[in-house]
Amino acid sequence: MARAEIIEICTGDDEKLLEISKKGLLSLTLDEMKRIQKYFLKIGRNPTDLELEMIAQTWSEHCFHKLFKSKIEFTEVNGQTAKPVTHIIPSMFSMIRQVTENLKKNWCVSVFKDNAGIINFDDTNCVCFKVETHNHPSALEPYGGAGTGIGGVIRDILGAGLGAKPILNTDVFCFGPLDFPHENLDPGIFHPKRLFKGVVSGVRDYGNRMGIPTANGAILFDPGYLYNILVYCGTVGIMPQWAVEKKVEPGHLIVVIGGKTGRDGIHGATFSSASLEKDIPTSVVQIGNPIIEKKVLDALMIARDRKLYSAITDCGAGGLSSAVGELAQHCGAEVHLENVPLKYQDLKPWEIWVSESQERMVLAVPSEKFDQLKKVLEDEDVEYACIGKFTSTKKIKIYHQNDIVGELDLRWLFQKTELPVQKAYYEERKMADIIPENINVEEVLLQLLADPVIASKEIVVRQYDHEVQSHTIVKPFSGIDGKGPSDAVVIAPVYGSYRGIVVACGINPWYGKVDPYLMAGCCIDEAMRNIVACGGDPEKTAVLDNFCWGKCDDPVELGKLVKCVQGCRDFALAYKVPFISGKDSLNNFYTKEDGSIVSIPGTLLISAISVIDDVRETTSSDLKESGNHIYILGETRRHLGGSRLLNLLNFEAGQCPVPEPELTLKIMKNLHRAIKQGLVKSCHDCSEGGMAVAISEMMIGSGYGTEIYLENVAERTDEPVVLLFSESQGRFIVEVDQAHIDKFEKIFKNLPCRRIGRVTPDFRLKIFYKGKNLLEIDGELMKKTWCGVLSW
């Protein structure tokens, strides 16, 4: 029968301590091993394997976010100061948090403490939003890794407050180029196409079976993601306002419900903080079963509304160890591992404790409610077991059969410790303006429409059930034959009510290659643009940050991250959008067999959610009627750095877009008013590919053509290539009919709002520049090009 092993550490020297950490895949540093040694010397015994595992899991980067909480000694060289300036940053996390604290939005209900950020929705409900990453598992086992990624974030929502009902899934993926030559792949690396199909299928099968619409996201392709792909999964939930707070009390029973526990996903928490390399065991990847999770969801909604439990959390990274540990943190717990339902026998106690087997939730149940809870779970065919109770000892005591296999002081385990000061270095790259000359704008526009980053993702999106639950009011695709791309998704989550949420995202690693600080601003601007273009309210918008970064013990990589976090802070304050939740996934790098290291391009995903009064006061991106006028809002400047145009021409340089929060926020507020008042026939934001691509996409959804007079686009007219393809932020293309142009123009008095052309009956794009016919392309060709890129 399986027993706990004693690990001899009290007598170990530094070398021995590190060896123990390495051999056990614990990812513990020497300092941490020494703290553990000190603790056990004090209590006069050696730890069990289970105790070491629990400590490693609790202190893992994944669960504790050490780097984001660390002091940073930041050295910066920028244009103004020729010589390096060094200052101490209290922590990156505090920078993000500061935004929300300063903005004091009264509709933020619970931020940065629960499993998800919670905001007010209506008089009786809140909505919550969480975005997670599952990068390493998806790289090793794309289908399973991505599926359990979405399964995991759904459980975050089930475990937010006393549990929310999931109403929307979002997903954002970053892959290497799908046409990458097989022969150039390194050993141990899956081809991007295989990863792409595996990841999409994993999210599709899990999300669809859960009955949650997957209706917003993005897919990016860049050689920087060949070795480490990125898989972001998000879920939005709705919950009654009374269900926001959880409460654990001594005497409450610890009840685990849902899936059985097996050996899958062991060391997920610790492994996610390590480098990927050839031959990592796939046992670190969990095995998912959406139908079990769906049954858990059905049962939980009934049990929650009957108030049969007082606290809940999900078993994610670190399994029971993390779930029970967190719930017991301020009181204590006694656990009997032999009661945990197993997939098969002979698991060692520590394996049961840290296994990341899926579809499990842990509940704190007042003993008098247990019988009623049992009834609900049995009626819904959900497995459960009472595995112990919460105590007031401030200790966690773990039994297996009759042995004590672990006993730890929770205050010590969770106590804040002086984290080592991290060093970061950043040197500003001075980028010369690059304006490509004598290029054929017709060819370039068609090439941009065929750029996988820009091209239609319909082949993927239609594999997701994006309207189950019948809440989806603006769907991922709109227009005459469902080909026009939507900027955001609009959901009316309460049957019979028109109140809704708008959800969108912003992501652009190419700006980050030039300037991670400005990238943060652009991602926030883009997420908000998408929200507002659809009818969302910029003043009732909250955002989430998800950082995926490379090898962060390299001061240069960390320096870029620090700049990106500073950008998040400064621009979120300027746009007045609070952060309600966030997550960092660091160490997305690959160690080649020759020892060389490949880091991903630092990538920030900003997800945004906005609450609106009436989902009927929205608009779509497809042009509505020939004869209508076309406007551009916002300033077009020489912002080609990091643009799709320069990527196409293989320049990694140029001035990347500089957001103008003050101006843009004014434009957004007024655009929101105009859409609310029904003055806007269609609206689309300018993002990748600039104005030319934005107008093309509006045509594709409509079958109408356009006539654009380029010299009217900007105040000081510039080279056509800039006006067409610059990716300046804060810009919208708006269609207004003759009857409303006066009202519309009045709203934008003293703001950059220029009439640039008209909608025409024939399906052709015609662009004139100073009286000359600059560009003319057949709409069918544009449509065929844009729709025909991604294949399955």
Add this chain to the structure above:
Amino acid sequence: MVKVLILRTGGTNCDLETEWACKLAGAKPSRIHISRITEGKVKLLDFDVLIIPGGFSYGDDLGAGKVLANELILKAKDEITLFREKKRPIIGICNGFQVLVKAGLLPFKDQYVASLVWNDSGRFEDRWVYLRVEQSISPFFKNLPEIIRFPVAHAEGKFVVKNDRVLKKIENNSQIVLRYVNAAGEIADYPYNPNGSIAGIAGICDEKGLIVGMMPHPERALLKIHEPDWHRNETDDVFSFGYQFFKNVIEYCS
């Protein structure tokens, strides 16, 4: 008030919107887990309508709808038979259609001569389709224009029959309720026919017209703002075609 039993089990996921649709149509719906019926705690015959909604019952693990179909005919056979004989409507939507076919309730009682198999595309697909309302013996498709739109969202929706005789018989009996067509109302290929169903068949009924199964989702087309291009069509109408379908079913019972 018309009482509707919305049958659910592990993996059912369109039960809530179907419940709402029934309420809008003026009925009193209850979402009931299959186990309550097999345990005898809930009597099917206490209800006027049985709806088997969409989803992935039991994960569709042995083929879409198969396990729930077996459960129905092995554990609730008598109740289902009586329910039929009493001429009470049984509606299967998406996964529910798959259940009815695999339970031998469609197209002909206890004859397993048709099935729903993998889409020609080999993929799950969610898209809005044009549907032609056929002249059928089912009373649930009145007051609808000839061409309507519902969304489909399935991977195993290709309707196939054992042989031409079966198809002829279904056609001659006017048991076809909905066909996939193009905007002009003609039978057409993918994507108008999203799964490759024979003769564009999207929904059928039994010989009495009271057991109806369809792959498209009327409960996702209740309101004008459910339509994917509603921003293009300014109208004061609130309701869309799916609402009328549920109204027809409820009115038939009252």
